[in-house]
Amino acid sequence: MKTNLAILLLLSLFASGFTMQTKKKIVFFGDSITQQGAGADGYIKKMDSLLTAKNQSANYELIGAGISGNKIYDLYLRMDADVLAKSPDAVVIYIGINDVWHKRTSGTGTDPDRFERFYNAIIKKLKERNIAVYLCTPSVIGEKTDFTNQLDGDLNQYAAMVRNIAKANNCPVIDLRQAFLDHLKTNNPENNDRGVLTTDGVHLNRTGNIFVAQQMYNALSKDFIK
Amino acid sequence: MKTNLAILLLLSLFASGFTMQTKKKIVFFGDSITQQGAGADGYIKKMDSLLTAKNQSANYELIGAGISGNKIYDLYLRMDADVLAKSPDAVVIYIGINDVWHKRTSGTGTDPDRFERFYNAIIKKLKERNIAVYLCTPSVIGEKTDFTNQLDGDLNQYAAMVRNIAKANNCPVIDLRQAFLDHLKTNNPENNDRGVLTTDGVHLNRTGNIFVAQQMYNALSKDFIK
Amino acid sequence: MKTNLAILLLLSLFASGFTMQTKKKIVFFGDSITQQGAGADGYIKKMDSLLTAKNQSANYELIGAGISGNKIYDLYLRMDADVLAKSPDAVVIYIGINDVWHKRTSGTGTDPDRFERFYNAIIKKLKERNIAVYLCTPSVIGEKTDFTNQLDGDLNQYAAMVRNIAKANNCPVIDLRQAFLDHLKTNNPENNDRGVLTTDGVHLNRTGNIFVAQQMYNALSKDFIK
Amino acid sequence: MKTNLAILLLLSLFASGFTMQTKKKIVFFGDSITQQGAGADGYIKKMDSLLTAKNQSANYELIGAGISGNKIYDLYLRMDADVLAKSPDAVVIYIGINDVWHKRTSGTGTDPDRFERFYNAIIKKLKERNIAVYLCTPSVIGEKTDFTNQLDGDLNQYAAMVRNIAKANNCPVIDLRQAFLDHLKTNNPENNDRGVLTTDGVHLNRTGNIFVAQQMYNALSKDFIK
Numbered sequence: 001m002k003t004n005l006a007i008l009l010l011l012s013l014f015a016s017g018f019t020m021q022t023k024k025k026i027v028f029f030g031d032s033i034t035q036q037g038a039g040a041d042g043y044i045k046k047m048d049s050l051l052t053a054k055n056q057s058a059n060y061e062l063i064g065a066g067i068s069g070n071k072i073y074d075l076y077l078r079m080d081a082d083v084l085a086k087s088p089d090a091v092v093i094y095i096g097i098n099d100v101w102h103k104r105t106s107g108t109g110t111d112p113d114r115f116e117r118f119y120n121a122i123i124k125k126l127k128e129r130n131i132a133v134y135l136c137t138p139s140v141i142g143e144k145t146d147f148t149n150q151l152d153g154d155l156n157q158y159a160a161m162v163r164n165i166a167k168a169n170n171c172p173v174i175d176l177r178q179a180f181l182d183h184l185k186t187n188n189p190e191n192n193d194r195g196v197l198t199t200d201g202v203h204l205n206r207t208g209n210i211f212v213a214q215q216m217y218n219a220l221s222k223d224f225i226k
Numbered sequence: 227m228k229t230n231l232a233i234l235l236l237l238s239l240f241a242s243g244f245t246m247q248t249k250k251k252i253v254f255f256g257d258s259i260t261q262q263g264a265g266a267d268g269y270i271k272k273m274d275s276l277l278t279a280k281n282q283s284a285n286y287e288l289i290g291a292g293i294s295g296n297k298i299y300d301l302y303l304r305m306d307a308d309v310l311a312k313s314p315d316a317v318v319i320y321i322g323i324n325d326v327w328h329k330r331t332s333g334t335g336t337d338p339d340r341f342e343r344f345y346n347a348i349i350k351k352l353k354e355r356n357i358a359v360y361l362c363t364p365s366v367i368g369e370k371t372d373f374t375n376q377l378d379g380d381l382n383q384y385a386a387m388v389r390n391i392a393k394a395n396n397c398p399v400i401d402l403r404q405a406f407l408d409h410l411k412t413n414n415p416e417n418n419d420r421g422v423l424t425t426d427g428v429h430l431n432r433t434g435n436i437f438v439a440q441q442m443y444n445a446l447s448k449d450f451i452k
Numbered sequence: 453m454k455t456n457l458a459i460l461l462l463l464s465l466f467a468s469g470f471t472m473q474t475k476k477k478i479v480f481f482g483d484s485i486t487q488q489g490a491g492a493d494g495y496i497k498k499m500d501s502l503l504t505a506k507n508q509s510a511n512y513e514l515i516g517a518g519i520s521g522n523k524i525y526d527l528y529l530r531m532d533a534d535v536l537a538k539s540p541d542a543v544v545i546y547i548g549i550n551d552v553w554h555k556r557t558s559g560t561g562t563d564p565d566r567f568e569r570f571y572n573a574i575i576k577k578l579k580e581r582n583i584a585v586y587l588c589t590p591s592v593i594g595e596k597t598d599f600t601n602q603l604d605g606d607l608n609q610y611a612a613m614v615r616n617i618a619k620a621n622n623c624p625v626i627d628l629r630q631a632f633l634d635h636l637k638t639n640n641p642e643n644n645d646r647g648v649l650t651t652d653g654v655h656l657n658r659t660g661n662i663f664v665a666q667q668m669y670n671a672l673s674k675d676f677i678k
Numbered sequence: 679m680k681t682n683l684a685i686l687l688l689l690s691l692f693a694s695g696f697t698m699q700t701k702k703k704i705v706f707f708g709d710s711i712t713q714q715g716a717g718a719d720g721y722i723k724k725m726d727s728l729l730t731a732k733n734q735s736a737n738y739e740l741i742g743a744g745i746s747g748n749k750i751y752d753l754y755l756r757m758d759a760d761v762l763a764k765s766p767d768a769v770v771i772y773i774g775i776n777d778v779w780h781k782r783t784s785g786t787g788t789d790p791d792r793f794e795r796f797y798n799a800i801i802k803k804l805k806e807r808n809i810a811v812y813l814c815t816p817s818v819i820g821e822k823t824d825f826t827n828q829l830d831g832d833l834n835q836y837a838a839m840v841r842n843i844a845k846a847n848n849c850p851v852i853d854l855r856q857a858f859l860d861h862l863k864t865n866n867p868e869n870n871d872r873g874v875l876t877t878d879g880v881h882l883n884r885t886g887n888i889f890v891a892q893q894m895y896n897a898l899s900k901d902f903i904k
Contacts, residue, residue, distance in 0.1 A: 073751045074792070077799060103330075104559060107781030108789045114752070121755060142379075148386055153368075153378030160374055299525045300566070303573060330785060333555030334563045340526070347529060555782075594831075600838055605820075605830030612826055 026220070027063045027083050029075055030094035033139075033204060034066025041206055046213035056225060063088070071099045071110050072118040079122060084129065090224050091126055092174070092216060093119075096138030096162060097202060100154045116161055123169045132224055134216075135166040137177040142193045142201045145184045149193060149201070174219040176212065183211065252446070253289045253309050255301055256320035259365075259430060260292025267432055272439035282451060289314065297325045297336050298344040305348060310355065316450050317352055318400070318442060319345075322364030322388060323428060326380045342387055349395045358450055360442075361392040363403040368419045368427040371410045375419065375427070400445045402438065409437065478672070479515045479535050481527055482546035485591075485656060486518025493658055498665035508677060515540070523551045523562050524570040531574060536581065542676050543578055544626070544668060545571075548590030548614060549654060552606045568613055575621045584676055586668075587618040589629040594645045594653045597636045601645065601653070626671045628664065635663065704898070705741045705761050707753055708772035711817075711882060712744025719884055724891035734903060741766065749777045749788050750796040757800060762807065768902050769804055770852070770894060771797075774816030774840060775880060778832045794839055801847045810902055812894075813844040815855040820871045820879040823862045827871065827879070852897045854890065861889065 028034050028044055037043040044062050051057040065082045067074065072095055083091060096115070103109030110118075119135075126133045137159040142149025149155075159177040166173035180197060187196055194201040197208035204212060217225070254260050254270055263269040270290050277283040291308045293300070298321055309317060322341070329335030336344075345361075352359045363385040368375025375381075385403040392399035406423060413422055420427040423434035430438060443451070480486050480496055489495040496516050503509040517534045519526065524547055535543060548567070555561030562570075571587075578585045589611040594601025601607075611629040618625035632649060639648055646653040649660035656664060669677070706712050706722055715721040722742050729735040743760045745752065750773055761769060774793070781787030788796075797813075804811045815837040820827025827833075837855040844851035858875060865874055872879040875886035882890060895903070 073755075073796075077751075077754070077796065102789075103785030105557075106789065107333075107556060107785045108787050108792075109785050111780075111784065111786045114786075118751075118755065146382065146386075147373045147379055148382040150380045150383060152382070153373055153380070154376045156372065156374040156378070157376060160372075299529075299570075303525075303528070303570065328563075329559030331783075332563065333559045333782060334561050334566075335559050337554075337558065337560045340560075344525075344529065559785075598834065598838075599825045599831055600834040602832045602835060604834070605825055605832070606828045608824065608826040608830070609828060612824075 023059060023061050024089040024224075025061045025063060025086060026090045026092065026224075027065050027086055027088040028092050028094065029079070029083055030066040030136075031070040031098055032066065032068035033097070033202070034064060034094055035068050036203060037066060037209065037212070038064025041209060043204060043209040043212040043216070046210050047217055050213060050217045051225070060225065066094075069098055070095065071102065072096070072115050072122075073110065076118045076122050079125065084125070088131055090132040090134065090220070092134040092136065092220075093122070094136040094138075094174075094176070096158045097141060097155075100138065100151050100158055101141055101202070103154070104151065112157065112161060115158060116165060119162070119165050120169070123165070123171065127169070133169070133171045134174055134219060134224075135162050135171050136174045136216075137162045139176040139180045139212075140184075140198065140201065143180075143184055143188055143196050143198060144191050144193050145181070145188050146191060172219055172222070174215055176215060179211070179215050249285060249287050250315040250450075251287045251289060251312060252316045252318065252450075253291050253312055253314040254318050254320065255305070255309055256292040256362075257296040257324055258292065258294035259323070259428070260290060260320055261294050262429060263292060263435065263438070264290025267435060269430060269435040269438040269442070272436050273443055276439060276443045277451070286451065292320075295324055296321065297328065298322070298341050298348075299336065302344045302348050305351065310351070314357055316358040316360065316446070318360040318362065318446075319348065320362040320364075320400075320402070321345075322384045323367060323381075326364065326377050326384055327367055327428070329380070330377065338383065338387060341384060342391060345388070345391050346395070349391070349397065353395070359395070359397045360400055360445060360450075361388050361397050362400045362442075363388045365402040365406045365438075366410075366424065366427065369406075369410055369414055369422050369424060370417050370419050371407070371414050372417060398445055398448070400441055402441060405437070405441050475511060475513050476541040476676075477513045477515060477538060478542045478544065478676075479517050479538055479540040480544050480546065481531070481535055482518040482588075483522040483550055484518065484520035485549070485654070486516060486546050487520050488655060489518060489661065489664070490516025493661060495656060495661040495664040495668070498662050499669055502665060502669045503677070512677065518546075521550055522547065523554065524548070524567050524574075525562065528570045528574050531577065536577070540583055542584040542586065542672070544586040544588065544672075545574065546588040546590075546626075546628070547571075548610045549593060549607075552590065552603050552610055553593055553654070555606070556603065564609065564613060567610060568617060571614070571617050572621070575617070575623065579621070585621070585623045586626055586671060586676075587614050587623050588626045588668075589614045591628040591632045591664075592636075592650065592653065595632075595636055595640055595648050595650060596643050596645050597633070597640050598643060624671055624674070626667055628667060631663070631667050701737060701739050702767040702902075703739045703741060703764060704768045704770065704902075705743050705764055705766040706770050706772065707757070707761055708744040708814075709748040709776055710744065710746035711775070711880070712742060712772055713746050714881060715744060715887065715890070716742025719887060721882060721887040721890040721894070724888050725895055728891060728895045729903070738903065744772075747776055748773065749780065750774070750793050750800075751788065754796045754800050757803065762803070766809055768810040768812065768898070770812040770814065770898075771800070772814040772816075772852075772854070773797075774836045775819060775833075778816065778829050778836055779819055779880070781832070782829065790835065790839060793836060794843060797840070797843050798847070801843070801849065805847070811847070811849045812852055812897060813840050813849050814852045814894075815840045817854040817858045817890075818862075818876065818879065821858075821862055821866055821874050821876060822869050822871050823859070823866050824869060850897055850900070852893055854893060857889070857893050 044064050048062055051060055063086060075095055099110035099115055123133050138155055141151045141155055163173055184196055197211055199205045270288050274288055277286055289312060301321055325336035325341055349359050364381055367377045367381055389399055410422055423437055425431045496514050500514055503512055515538060527547055551562035551567055575585050590607055593603045593607055615625055636648055649663055651657045722740050726740055729738055741764060753773055777788035777793055801811050816833055819829045819833055841851055862874055875889055877883045
C-alpha cells in the first residue's frame with residue numbers, strides 16, 4: 001500500500017513537473033495598451049481564448065508586462081525584474097507610441113537613434129538567453145485614414161524603424177501599424193479619429209483587442225505556437 | 227506745330243496713364259519661401275519669365291511680400307502695411323509651414339482653430355476691397371514620399387484646412403502640397419528627404435521655384451491672367 | 453400740475469442722462485482668468501465691491517472681456533468687436549500665461565518678438581482712441597517660491613517684457629507677477645505649487661481673486677478712479 | 679653585476695607595479711561638457727593641473743567619459759562599457775542639462791520620474807562595486823542671474839532632484855548650479871546670457887573649465903583625494 005502510494009505520488013509529481021516543463025511562457029512587454037491587454041477583455045485574454053479554442057491553452061502561459069506611459073528605455077530598465085526573472089520562452093514587444101506621442105504632450109519623447117539603440121539592447125539580452133522575440137510596430141495615434149492624424153509622419157517613421165530593427169536582428173515582426181491601416185481603410189469610411197479599433201485614438205476597444213490578439217496569434221502560430 | 231506737339235504729349239501721357247491703370251498688381255504674401263521667391267531665380271522671378279514668354283509681362287506687376295519665419299497671424303498683423311497699402315488686384319497667400327514646423331522647433335506653432343480664424347480674417351479684409359485671393363496649401367517639410375517625414379500628419383491636416391477655407395470663401399486653391407506629393411512620387415525614387423524640389427526639405431531649389439511658378443501661373447491664368 | 457410733472461420727468465431724464473455720460477467704462481481684457489473673473493466671486497466682481505465700499509460704484513462700469521485659452525494675438529484679433537465696440541475709457545490687459553504655457557502643453561505658445569509686436573499693436577490702437585491702458589504682468593504657472601516651477605524662467609522673461617512694453621508706451625503696469633511672488637514668499641511656507649492664490653497653479657481661487665482685485669484697484673485709483 | 683642588474687630590474691618592476699596598484703582611477707561621466715572637458719583646456723585637464731600643483735598627480739588617473747547630447751538614460755545604457763569596464767575608484771556624474779534642454783529643442787527631454795529612476799539605477803550599480811560616486815547638479819542653460827533664462831524653472835527642479843538623490847544615496851554632491859549662480863551674481867553685472875563661464879550659455883569657456891575643475895577638486899579632496 002505504502003509503496004503504491006509513494007509511486008502514485010511520484011507519478012503525480014512527475015506528471016505535474018512534466019506539465020510545468022512544457023508549459024511555455026510568453027511575456028507581453030509594453031505600455032498601457034498591454035497593461036489593459038492583461039485585463040478583462042484585453043488582447044492577452046483574447047489570445048488565451050484563441051489558444052483554448054484551438055486546444056492549445058494547456059501548453060502556454062501568457063504573462064502581461066505592460067506599464068502605462070512606458071517608452072523603449074523604460075522597458076530596458078525594468079526588463080530584468082519584469083521579463084528575465086520570469087524565464088520566458090518568448091517575448092512580444094509592443095512599444096513606441098509614447099516615444100512619439102510624448103514629444104507633443106510633454107516634450108519627453110524618444111529620439112530615433114535612442115529608440116533604435118535601446119531596442120537593440122533589449123533584443124540582445126533576450127537573444128542571449130535564447131528567448132524568441134517578436135516585435136510589434138506601434139499601431140495608431142488617431143484612426144484617420146488619410147494621414148492627417150497629427151503624429152502620423154513620426155509614427156510611420158518609428159514603425160519603419162521597428163521593421164528595420166526586426167530585420168537586422170532576424171526577428172519576426174507583427175506589423176500592427178500596417179494591419180490597423182489596412183483594416184481602417186475599409187472600416188472607417190467616415191474618417192473618424194477614434195471608435196473603430198480604439199476608444200481614444202490609441203487605447204484598444206473590444207474590437208481592437210480581438211484584432212490585436214488575432215494578429216499576434218497569426219504571427220506566433222507560424223513557428224512558436226504549435 | 228506747337229499744337230501738334232502738345233497733342234502728342236497729351237496722347238503719350240494718356241497712353242502711359244492708361245498703361246499704369248491697366249497694369250494689375252499681384253502680391254505674393256508669405257514666409258521665407260516667398261521672401262526667397264522674390265530673389266534671383268525665385269519663383270516670383272520665374273513667374274515673371276512665364277508672363278514675358280506669353281507676352282503678358284506688361285500687364286502685370288508682381289510684388290513679393292514674404293518675410294522669413296512668418297505664420298498666419300504675422301500676415302494678419304502686417305497686411306495693412308505690406309499688402310493693402312499696395313492696392314493689389316490679386317493676392318497669392320502661401321503660408322502654413324512655420325505654423326506646423328515651429329511646434330517642433332520652438333513650441334510656437336499655431337493651433338488649428340487660430341490658423342483658420344486668422345486665415346478667414348485675412349481673406350475677409352481682402353475680399354472687402356474686391357481683391358482676388360488665391361490660397362496655396364503648404365508644400366512640404368521633408369520630401370520623403372511614404373509619409374514618414376516627421377510632420378507629415380500635421381502638415382496634411384493644415385493643407386486640408388486650407389482647402390476647406392478656400393472652399394468656404396469661394397477662393398481658388400493652388401494645391402501645392404498635392405502637386406509636390408504627385409511630383410515627388412515620380413521624381414524621388416530613393417525617398418530622399420531633400421534635394422528634389424527643395425534644398426533642405428522646405429526651401430525651394432531652382433527646380434522647385436520653377437515648379438511653384440508654373441503651378442501659380444496655371445491657377446492665375448484660369449481667370450485672373452488673360 | 454401737468455407742467456410740473458413734465459419738468460420733473462425732464463429733470464429725471466436729464467439726471468439719468470448725466471449719470472450715463474459720466475459712468476466710465478473699464479474693460480478687463482484677457483484669458484480664462486479674466487473670463488472667470490467676471491463670474492461670481494471673480495476678481496471683477498470683487499473690484500466692484502471695492503468700488504461700492506468706497507462709494508464709487510455709480511461712476512464706473514466694469515466689463516469682462518476674457519476668453520479661455522487666449523494669447524496676445526487672440527486679443528488683437530478680437531479687440532475691435534470685444535473692446536473698441538464698447539467705447540471704454542480704460543482697458544486693463546491681463547495676458548501672457550498661455551503664451552508661455554502652451555509652448556509646453558501643445559507646442560503653440562508665442563515667440564517673444566511676436567508677444568511684443570502684438571502687444572504694442574494693441575496699445576497703439578487703444579491710445580489712438582485716448583483709452584487709458586493698464587498692463588498686468590502674467591501672474592504664475594505654479595506657486596512654488598524657489599523658482600522651481602517648470603516655466604518660471606520663461607514666465608519671468610515675459611513679465612520683464614510686459615514691464616518694458618509698459619515703460620516704452622508710458623502705460624502704468626500692474627505688476628501681478630511681482631505681487632504674487634512677494635505674497636507667496638510669506639504665505640506659502642511649504643512651497644506648494646497650488647492652493648494659496650490659485651486652485652491649480654494658474655486660475656485664481658477666492659483669495660486670489662480678492663488679491664488681484666485689490667492690486668488693480670490700487671493701480672487704477674492712482675489716477676483713473678477718483 | 680648581473681645579479682645587481684636583475685635586482686634593479688626587479689625593484690623597478692615592483693616599484694612600477696606598486697604605482698600601478700595605487701594610482702586611483704576617477705571617471706568623469708557626462709555629456710558634451712565632459713566630452714570637451716577631456717580636451718585641451720578642458721576641466722579634466724585643469725583638474726590634472728591642480729593635482730600636479732599639489733604633487734598628487736602620480737596617484738590619480740583622470741578618465742573622460744563624456745558624449746555629446748547624452749541624457750541620464752544614455753549614461754545608464756553605456757555605463758558597463760564606458761565606466762565599469764575601466765574599474766574606477768570614483769565616478770563623477772555631471773548630467774541633466776540635455777534632459778531639460780531637449781524638451782524645448784526636440785521634444786525629447788526626460789520626465790522627472792525617469793530622471794530619478796535612471797539616476798538611482800546608475801548609483802546602485804556603482805555602489806555595488808564600492809565605487810565612490812559624486813553627483814554634480816546641472817550648471818546652467820543661460821547665464822542670466824534674474825531667473826529669466828527660459829529653462830531656469832525646470833533646471834532648478836532637476837538640480838533640486840540631484841541634491842535629493844545624492845542625499846538619499848548618501849553621496850557627496852558637487853553643487854555646480856549653486857556655485858555658478860553665486861559666481862554669476864557677482865561676475866555678470868550686465869545680466870548677459872553667455873560669456874562669463876560659458877561660450878554659448880551651456881558649454882564652458884576657459885574660465886568655466888577652471889571654475890568647474892576647482893569645484894570638483896574641492897569636493898574630491900574632502901575625502902577621496904589625499
